[in-house]
Amino acid sequence: MKNKKIFENVVHGVFLILGLITVGCVLLITVYLFAAGIPAIREIGLFPFLFGKTWESTSADPSYGILPFILTSIYGTAGAMILGVPIGFLTAVYLSKLAPKRVKAAVGAAVSLLAGIPSVVYGLVGMLVLVPGIRKLFHLADGASLLAAIIVLAVMVLPSIIKVSITALDAVPEEYEYASLALGATPIETYFKVSVPAAKSGIAAAVVLGIGRAIGEAMAVMMVSGNVANMPGLFESVRFLTTAVASEMSYSSGLQRQALFSIALVLFLFIMLINGVLNLLLKGKKEA
Amino acid sequence: MQEGKISKRRRMYEALMKAAMWISVACTCALVAFLILYVLVKGLPHISWSFLSGKPSYLSGNIGILPDILNTVYIVLAALLVVLPLGVGAAIYLTEYAGNKQVVGVIEYAAETLSGIPSIIYGLVGMLFFCQFLNMKTSLLAGALTLVIMNLPTVMRTTQESLKTVPWSYREGAFGLGAGKWRMIRTVVLPGCVDGVITGCILSVGRILGESAALLFTAGFAHALHGIVNGLSSSGATLTVALYVYAKEQGEFEVAFAIAAILMVLTLVINLSAVWVGRVFEKRRRI
Numbered sequence: 001m002k003n004k005k006i007f008e009n010v011v012h013g014v015f016l017i018l019g020l021i022t023v024g025c026v027l028l029i030t031v032y033l034f035a036a037g038i039p040a041i042r043e044i045g046l047f048p049f050l051f052g053k054t055w056e057s058t059s060a061d062p063s064y065g066i067l068p069f070i071l072t073s074i075y076g077t078a079g080a081m082i083l084g085v086p087i088g089f090l091t092a093v094y095l096s097k098l099a100p101k102r103v104k105a106a107v108g109a110a111v112s113l114l115a116g117i118p119s120v121v122y123g124l125v126g127m128l129v130l131v132p133g134i135r136k137l138f139h140l141a142d143g144a145s146l147l148a149a150i151i152v153l154a155v156m157v158l159p160s161i162i163k164v165s166i167t168a169l170d171a172v173p174e175e176y177e178y179a180s181l182a183l184g185a186t187p188i189e190t191y192f193k194v195s196v197p198a199a200k201s202g203i204a205a206a207v208v209l210g211i212g213r214a215i216g217e218a219m220a221v222m223m224v225s226g227n228v229a230n231m232p233g234l235f236e237s238v239r240f241l242t243t244a245v246a247s248e249m250s251y252s253s254g255l256q257r258q259a260l261f262s263i264a265l266v267l268f269l270f271i272m273l274i275n276g277v278l279n280l281l282l283k284g285k286k287e288a
Numbered sequence: 289m290q291e292g293k294i295s296k297r298r299r300m301y302e303a304l305m306k307a308a309m310w311i312s313v314a315c316t317c318a319l320v321a322f323l324i325l326y327v328l329v330k331g332l333p334h335i336s337w338s339f340l341s342g343k344p345s346y347l348s349g350n351i352g353i354l355p356d357i358l359n360t361v362y363i364v365l366a367a368l369l370v371v372l373p374l375g376v377g378a379a380i381y382l383t384e385y386a387g388n389k390q391v392v393g394v395i396e397y398a399a400e401t402l403s404g405i406p407s408i409i410y411g412l413v414g415m416l417f418f419c420q421f422l423n424m425k426t427s428l429l430a431g432a433l434t435l436v437i438m439n440l441p442t443v444m445r446t447t448q449e450s451l452k453t454v455p456w457s458y459r460e461g462a463f464g465l466g467a468g469k470w471r472m473i474r475t476v477v478l479p480g481c482v483d484g485v486i487t488g489c490i491l492s493v494g495r496i497l498g499e500s501a502a503l504l505f506t507a508g509f510a511h512a513l514h515g516i517v518n519g520l521s522s523s524g525a526t527l528t529v530a531l532y533v534y535a536k537e538q539g540e541f542e543v544a545f546a547i548a549a550i551l552m553v554l555t556l557v558i559n560l561s562a563v564w565v566g567r568v569f570e571k572r573r574r575i
Contacts, residue, residue, distance in 0.1 A: 004468060011470045015385050018377030022398040022444065025437045029405065029413045036416060090312035098309070107313065109559065110320040116555040117323065118498030120532045121548045125326060128541065155319060162316070186294065188302045216406025218501040223536055242408045242501070249412075249505055264412050268405070275404045279397070 037265030040258035055229040057256040064259045072232040073241045077214040080153035088161030096169035097191045115159035123223030126152040144226035146238045152220050157210035168202020205281040212274045218242035241267045331549025334542045344511050351543050355513045359524035364496050366432035375443025383451040399441040411502040426523040431507025443488035450484025483569035494558040500528040509533050
C-alpha cells in the first residue's frame with residue numbers, strides 16, 4: 001500500500017515536471033534573449049540604438065541605429081493590416097453568416113490551406129510575380145520594396161484573421177439576431193450592426209493575432225523586401241526587424257553580432273506587448 | 289412586400305455590403321487558386337526521378353534533392369519523438385493532476401506565449417542554447433530540438449481538447465473498480481486522447497515542413513547525404529531551407545519551384561488528412 005502511494009507520487013511528480021517544461025522554455029527564451037541582447041545596447045547606448053537612423057554594421061566606423069528597422073516593421077505591419085483586415089473580416093462575415101454549408105466548408109478548407117503554405121513559398125511567388133510586377137507597374141529600378149512585403153504579409157495574415165473572426169462570429173447567440181430581425185432589420189443590417197458588435201472582442205483578437213504574425217514573419221519578407229537598411233518608403237528597398245537579424249547572422253561577429261541579438265530582443269518585446277493585448281482581449285471575452 | 293418598405297438608403301447599404309463581401313470572398317478564393325495553380329504549373333514539370341533521388345554535385349552540375357528530403361524526414365521524426373511525450377504529458381498534468389488553478393494558469397499562459405513567438409527568435413535561442421551552450425554545433429538534432437519547443441503548445445492543446453471529451457464517469461468508474469490514478473490514466477485517459485495526439489502530430493508535421501527561419505541557424509544548409517544517425521549530428525537543409533537557398537542565394541528558380549510544388553502537395557495532403565482524422569474520430573465518438 002505504501003509502495004503504491006510512493007509510486008503514485010512519483011508519477012504525479014513526473015507529470016508535474018512535464019507540465020512545467022513549457023514554463024521552463026519561456027523562461028529559457030526570455031533569459032537568453034535578455035542576456036544576449038543587453039550587452040550591445042549597453043555599449044551602443046539605448047537612445048542611439050533605438051533612435052539612430054543609420055545602420056552600417058560592416059563599415060570601418062560602424063553605426064548601429066535600428067530606427068529604420070523598427071519603423072519598417074511598424075509600417076509594413078500596418079500596411080498589411082490595412083489591406084488584409086477588410087478582406088479577411090468581410091470574408092469571415094460572409095462565411096459565418098451567409099454562406100451555404102458547402103461553400104463554408106470549401107472556402108474554409110481553402111483558407112486552412114493558405115495557412116499551411118510554407119512562408120518560403122509565399123516568398124518565392126512574391127519574388128517572381130510581385131516584384132517584377134511592381135517594377136513594371138511603377139517604373140522602378142527594382143521592385144523589391146516595402147510595398148511587395150506589405151502585399152505578401154497581407155496574404156499571409158488572411159487565414160489567421162478569417163479563422164479567428166469566424167469563430168467569434170459563430171459564437172454570437174442566435175437570439176440576438178432573431179431579435180434584430182424581428183424588429184425589422186434586414187439580415188445584412190443584422191449581421192453588421194448586431195452580430196459584429198457582439199463579436200467585436202473576438203474580431204479584435206483576430207486582428208491582433210494577425211499583427212503578431214506579420215511582425216514576426218522573416219523568410220517571405222526577406223525574399224521580397226530588398227533587404228537594404230533604408231528608412232521606410234513604399235517603393236524603397238527596406239529591412240524589417242526580423243530580416244535584419246536573419247540577413248547578417250551568418251557572417252556577423254563581435255559587437256555586430258551582439259547588436260543583432262539586441263534587435264531580436266526588441267522584436268521579442270514587441271511580440272510580448274502584442275501577446276499581452278491579445279490575452280486581455282480574449283480574457284475580456286470570457287468574462288463578458 | 290417587405291422590400292417596398294425599406295428606404296432607399298438602407299437598400300443601398302445592403303447592396304454595398306453584399307458587394308463588398310462578395311469581392312472579399314472572391315479575392316480570397318482567387319488567391320488560393322492562383323497560388324496553387326501557379327506553383328504546381330511552374331514546379332511539376334521539373335520534377336523527375338533523378339531530381340528526387342539524386343544529390344547535388346558541382347562537378348556534373350546536377351541538382352537532386354534526396355538529401356533535403358531525407359533531412360526533412362529525420363527532423364520530423366526526431367522532433368515528433370521528443371515533442372509527443374512532452375506535450376501529452378503536459379496535457380495530462382493539466383487535465384488530470386493539476387489542482388492548483390494558478391499553476392494551470394501559468395502553464396497555459398506560457399503555452400500561449402510560446403505559440404506567439406516568431407520562428408526567427410526560436411532560431412536565435414536554439415542557436416545560442418543547443419548549438420553553442422550544449423555544444424551540438426549546427427546540426428539536425430539542434431534544429432529538431434528547437435522545433436520541439438515550437439510545437440509543444442500545439443501538441444499540448446490538441447491533446448487537452450481531446451482529453452476534455454473523455455467523460456468524467458469513465459474516470460470515476462475506473463476509480464470505483466479500485467484502479468490507482470496512474471492505472472486509470474493508462475487505461476482510460478490515454479486511449480481517449482489518441483485523436484488529439486494524432487491531430488497534434490499532423491499539425492506539427494505541417495509546421496515543421498513549413499519552417500525555415502528557425503532552422504537556418506540551428507540546422508544549417510548543407511546538402512550532404514547521410515543515414516539517420518550521422519544525419520542528426522551533422523548540418524543539413526530541410527526542403528523549405530533548400531528552397532530558400534536555391535531561390536535566394538543561387539537563383540535556381542526551377543529547382544525552387546519544383547520544391548515548392550512538392551511542399552504544396554504535401555501541405556494539401558496534410559490538410560486533408562487533418563480533416564479526415566477529425567471526421568473519423570467524430571464518427572467513432574458518436575457511436
